[in-house]
Amino acid sequence: MELFYTDADLAFRDEVRRFLKSDLPKDISATFFEYRRHSWEQMIEWHRILGRKGWVAPNWPVEHGGTGWTPMQQYIFDSEAMQAGAPRLRPFGLKMIGPVLIRFGSEEQKARFLPRILSGEDYWCQGFSEPGAGSDLASLKTRGVREGDTYVVNGQKTWTTTAQHANWMFTLVRTDPAADRPQSGISMLLIPLDSPGVTVRPIRTIDGDHHVNEVFLEDVRVPADLLVGEENKGWTYAKYLLGNERVSIANVGQSKAELALLKRLAAERSRDGVALIDDPVFGAKLADLEADFLAQEVTNLRMLSSVAPGGDVGALSSFLKLRGSEIQQRIQELAMEAAGTEAAPWQVLREGGAKDGYGTHGWLFSRAFTIFGGSSEVMKNIVAKQVLGF
Amino acid sequence: MNFTANNEQRMIADSFARVFSDAGYPSTSGDNWAALTELGLTEATFPEPRGFGAGVSDMIHSLIECGRAAAPEPVIGAGVLPGLALSRAGSAAPEMPEGTVCLADGKNLALKDDALSGTLRVVPGADTADVLLICLADDRLAVVPMAEVKRDTYRLVDGRGAADIELVSVIIADGAVGGVVPGLAEWLRDVAAVTFAADALGALLALREMTQDYLKQRKQFGRPIGSFQALQHAMADIYHDAEHFLSLTHFAAQTCEGTDIALRMRAVSSLKRFLGGRIRRAAASAIQLHGGIGMTEEYPLGRFVKRVLVADMLNGSADAHGARLAKLIAEETRAGLQEAPEKEKVA
Numbered sequence: 095m096e097l098f099y100t101d102a103d104l105a106f107r108d109e110v111r112r113f114l115k116s117d118l119p120k121d122i123s124a125t126f127f128e129y130r131r132h133s134w135e136q137m138i139e140w141h142r143i144l145g146r147k148g149w150v151a152p153n154w155p156v157e158h159g160g161t162g163w164t165p166m167q168q169y170i171f172d173s174e175a176m177q178a179g180a181p182r183l184r185p186f187g188l189k190m191i192g193p194v195l196i197r198f199g200s201e202e203q204k205a206r207f208l209p210r211i212l213s214g215e216d217y218w219c220q221g222f223s224e225p226g227a228g229s230d231l232a233s234l235k236t237r238g239v240r241e242g243d244t245y246v247v248n249g250q251k252t253w254t255t256t257a258q259h260a261n262w263m264f265t266l267v268r269t270d271p272a273a274d275r276p277q278s279g280i281s282m283l284l285i286p287l288d289s290p291g292v293t294v295r296p297i298r299t300i301d302g303d304h305h306v307n308e309v310f311l312e313d314v315r316v317p318a319d320l321l322v323g324e325e326n327k328g329w330t331y332a333k334y335l336l337g338n339e340r341v342s343i344a345n346v347g348q349s350k351a352e353l354a355l356l357k358r359l360a361a362e363r364s365r366d367g368v369a370l371i372d373d374p375v376f377g378a379k380l381a382d383l384e385a386d387f388l389a390q391e392v393t394n395l396r397m398l399s400s401v402a403p404g405g406d407v408g409a410l411s412s413f414l415k416l417r418g419s420e421i422q423q424r425i426q427e428l429a430m431e432a433a434g435t436e437a438a439p440w441q442v443l444r445e446g447g448a449k450d451g452y453g454t455h456g457w458l459f460s461r462a463f464t465i466f467g468g469s470s471e472v473m474k475n476i477v478a479k480q481v482l483g484f
Numbered sequence: 485m486n487f488t489a490n491n492e493q494r495m496i497a498d499s500f501a502r503v504f505s506d507a508g509y510p511s512t513s514g515d516n517w518a519a520l521t522e523l524g525l526t527e528a529t530f531p532e533p534r535g536f537g538a539g540v541s542d543m544i545h546s547l548i549e550c551g552r553a554a555a556p557e558p559v560i561g562a563g564v565l566p567g568l569a570l571s572r573a574g575s576a577a578p579e580m581p582e583g584t585v586c587l588a589d590g591k592n593l594a595l596k597d598d599a600l601s602g603t604l605r606v607v608p609g610a611d612t613a614d615v616l617l618i619c620l621a622d623d624r625l626a627v628v629p630m631a632e633v634k635r636d637t638y639r640l641v642d643g644r645g646a647a648d649i650e651l652v653s654v655i656i657a658d659g660a661v662g663g664v665v666p667g668l669a670e671w672l673r674d675v676a677a678v679t680f681a682a683d684a685l686g687a688l689l690a691l692r693e694m695t696q697d698y699l700k701q702r703k704q705f706g707r708p709i710g711s712f713q714a715l716q717h718a719m720a721d722i723y724h725d726a727e728h729f730l731s732l733t734h735f736a737a738q739t740c741e742g743t744d745i746a747l748r749m750r751a752v753s754s755l756k757r758f759l760g761g762r763i764r765r766a767a768a769s770a771i772q773l774h775g776g777i778g779m780t781e782e783y784p785l786g787r788f789v790k791r792v793l794v795a796d797m798l799n800g801s802a803d804a805h806g807a808r809l810a811k812l813i814a815e816e817t818r819a820g821l822q823e824a825p826e827k828e829k830v831a
Contacts, residue, residue, distance in 0.1 A: 354820075357813060358820070358821065360817070361814070361817045361818060371813065371814045371817055371818075372814055377806075377810030377811075377813070377814065378807075380810060380813055381753070381757060381806040381807075381809040381810040382757060384750070384809060384813060385732075385754035385755075385758045385761075385809065386728075386758070388732065388735070388750070388754045389728035389731055389732045389754070389758055390728065392731035392732060396487050413724065413727070417724055417728070473720075474717040474720040474721075475713070475716065475717075477723055477724070478710075478716035478720045478723075479716075481696060481719060481720065482696060482700060482710045482719060484700075484708070484711050
């Protein structure tokens, strides 16, 4: 992409590189280049370093602690950081509830929560999905009943990523069961996870790791000033939030870094004495992936360039998420294939496994990418609706 | 990065579009070469005074219009490409005689004592051109009047004209061969691939619109077939492929104007790989979504599909470009690995 950088972009890139070289801890970058996955602690450490630098929220407006970067600068920062081996910051505060509060939250909520998201003092998780409400999110059943100046919440959330680490959960609850449409009776509440009646239980995923949880809510009392915007308007805020989530999932900067790492892996591995990167069959798969990635990279920049910082990416997000998630899966798939037989022994990455199990772990975990944040089938429904008007 | 046309690029593209719509394209097909030439459109890429030195990117929007109209005129082979070759060569270009010029890749020709011999296969636009502009393997341009070669003319799959040319010891006169322009032959091969891709993009955008409209109009089982999810998802795939192809086409065109050869090769081979894989499948899917009507010669869809096929077939197959891309990836990765220990020391 350097071909399209302006002089200012190039100067910015050099500034980013200097910062990464001096401030990204070596053990954190080594984790990436040794084909391991970053720990929660490494991620938090990096979050705080970026917070101190004022670079933690590139997509927020300047007045709320954002950087005021152009979409191109955001992309430069993201891809440079990923390629230097930095952890990907969790999107729940920075890319999901933060922008929602900036756009729809009260002044008190902004003053209370935004600085703590930037500093890393608060960590958020997303209370959207339920056992009976996945793709059909609007059918959610968790109830929020207003009693004076509190909401009493009862129900169950699931697939709640990082709930084991978070202290807050933005939560969709049904406040009007009698509304004419299911979407119309939903509100968004901010719930402290240390509230009485909240129980978090881990769900182990097929990669052997603990990413997601079930969250049980039993008579949880939530002060009414923790309602986002207006009662029963939660679906509007959720749609805005999901748009940002989907662009974040498309995650081109991370794909660029992981694709580069995959190529290195293919140069280091060999099959019958020939480096895998010179193998015609493997090389053809890499070439296809390269072509699809380049198309995705240029398209993302083309589309995101049309959105102002803090603007609504809704219409583009389904489009970008669909192919972005597929490309990430294919990178992991080739990493698994590259390891050949060595991919077979079971390793749990956070317990020290590396390289051989890197692709296997990635393949298993990345199945989730075409499911969470709106499945590929739902994305296609949305794109078709935009295109065909059905 | 520019994806939308500037005023001048839009003006040229609109002029193309106007000639084609006046001619009733794409529902009919004719020969409007004279009208295009009169407006100075076919030779826009030629150096002044014949043209005005338009570049690869300048022509992308016009070529999209050619594809969208399924125009049969040899705009690329006998207009855009020879002009780009001459402009690139600059003062190293040979003297050009009057008449329509088409460009041929002379990598398989043998030059011995000023005599050129060999066969040129599938030269687009060579069926009607008066003059052959050949890029020799040593990166020089040579001019050969059509009268001095044996020419076998025919139509390509998509109806555009082409020819096979046989040269038997054709003497290249003084002044008919230019100076060496380093890298010219390879550059022209990449540029040719990009121009045909831009034309295929126009065809793809046209067939995407046709398919969208058809899904809304056509009723079966008492409702528009576009209301069926299986068809909606197939349409969404075409939509994605077209948007990505559009990005790659503009990107590749802009790399052709830069100095980074590895980046250009990476972009062009990615484009061709994408074209021969995803875009050919998208074209096939458009026929499938139409059902039987998509199979008929009378319905214009087939003409757009065939333009995609021709762009895939010419200028290196998707497999050849896949192999080139794989080699490039291997070389770049190795170079990066050799640099890496240095980097770590600095860090």
